[in-house]
Amino acid sequence: MSSVNHTDPTVLPTIANRWSPYRYSDRQVEDSALRTCFEAARWAASSYNDQPWYWIVTRQEAQEFESLVRCLMEANQAWARKSPVLILSILRTSFAHNGQPNRVAAHDLGQATAFLSLQACELGLQVHQMGGINLSAARQSFQLPEGFEPYTAVAMGYPSEAPAESEQDKLLEKRELASRQRRPLSKMVFINAWGQPSKIF
Amino acid sequence: MSSVNHTDPTVLPTIANRWSPYRYSDRQVEDSALRTCFEAARWAASSYNDQPWYWIVTRQEAQEFESLVRCLMEANQAWARKSPVLILSILRTSFAHNGQPNRVAAHDLGQATAFLSLQACELGLQVHQMGGINLSAARQSFQLPEGFEPYTAVAMGYPSEAPAESEQDKLLEKRELASRQRRPLSKMVFINAWGQPSKIF
Numbered sequence A, B: 001m002s003s004v005n006h007t008d009p010t011v012l013p014t015i016a017n018r019w020s021p022y023r024y025s026d027r028q029v030e031d032s033a034l035r036t037c038f039e040a041a042r043w044a045a046s047s048y049n050d051q052p053w054y055w056i057v058t059r060q061e062a063q064e065f066e067s068l069v070r071c072l073m074e075a076n077q078a079w080a081r082k083s084p085v086l087i088l089s090i091l092r093t094s095f096a097h098n099g100q101p102n103r104v105a106a107h108d109l110g111q112a113t114a115f116l117s118l119q120a121c122e123l124g125l126q127v128h129q130m131g132g133i134n135l136s137a138a139r140q141s142f143q144l145p146e147g148f149e150p151y152t153a154v155a156m157g158y159p160s161e162a163p164a165e166s167e168q169d170k171l172l173e174k175r176e177l178a179s180r181q182r183r184p185l186s187k188m189v190f191i192n193a194w195g196q197p198s199k200i201f
Helices: A013-017 A031-042 A063-069 A074-080 A105-122 A135-141 A167-177 B013-017 B031-042 B063-069 B074-080 B105-122 B135-141 B167-177
Strands: A053-059 A085-092 A126-130 A148-157 A189-191 B053-059 B085-092 B126-130 B148-157 B189-191
Touching (some): A013 A105, A031 A105, A053 A105, A063 A085, A074 A148, A085 A105, A105 A126, A105 A148, B013 B105, B031 B053, B063 B085, B063 B135, B074 B148, B085 B105, B105 B126
Antiparallel strands (some): A053 A085, A126 A148, B126 B148
């Protein structure tokens, strides 16, 4: 089971094969796989090598997993509750070396999480990132100290290979099987000036 | 020539081999390579699939390349001027589907640029991202429309294989050859609660 896409064949297979499932198998995520995913994230680039990224990992059986589910938008709670691992991504708002605000902290957290998503894909896992979380609930539930901000939630697991049975699952499966769409390159990459197209793209 | 690192051997080779050079060879970046790098970026995940990422690409021979160099922090101008390609990364601040502010636009731009950096590495290229840019100069030089913000600059090219000759280059080479350092996983990944370590990490 995987989402259809129309990626150019020259792109890294791991990038082409990454997608965001709504349905996960019961298979547990091995400790070693979790470790490798975060090891990949750790090697992302960051401004001044500040590494402003932090994560709290919860497994489905932990009480804290349900606390994190409750921080999600209601529309995501039902499917995310069935993922074996939920992660809260967190950023440090100021540079460690001088205490000044880090304008690009969220950008760099995104880079690290992107690496995590690819490493997961490489291991047969997938992640589904969620920007829609209740930030104050997350901050309170996980008692983040001053200077650290909750940012996104990330569901992780092995995608379900089983055909959907319940009506609810059939709707989720339909969303999974829908073609992944992106704007054409010519609408996002310009040459020399804003809006100026190039035959390259 | 590549930067030393101590990445866990289970990590994707492309992630392990990515680094941020200060010295580039004279070799041109082929149109097809540029296209593939942005094609990879295009397939990043984003909140509501909003794809808030845009880029303006300049080649060294273009007048606009020098305009972009002048938007960089002074410390980066000399080496970045010798890279064959400089890119201005830009984000759209509001969601396309409803016009509401996109809290995670920078995060998602970071994800796309992370994919670009890996695809570059896969092709033998490398990129060096710079958060330190003069935002108002960039906005003015490239006349970005309302609702779009310059975010980072990205130098791209084939890393120089030649030993440094000038004193300036020797200093840059020394920075390149320094070991890539990251905080240990146990300081960035917690289990169930902030600051709670796990034997996994």
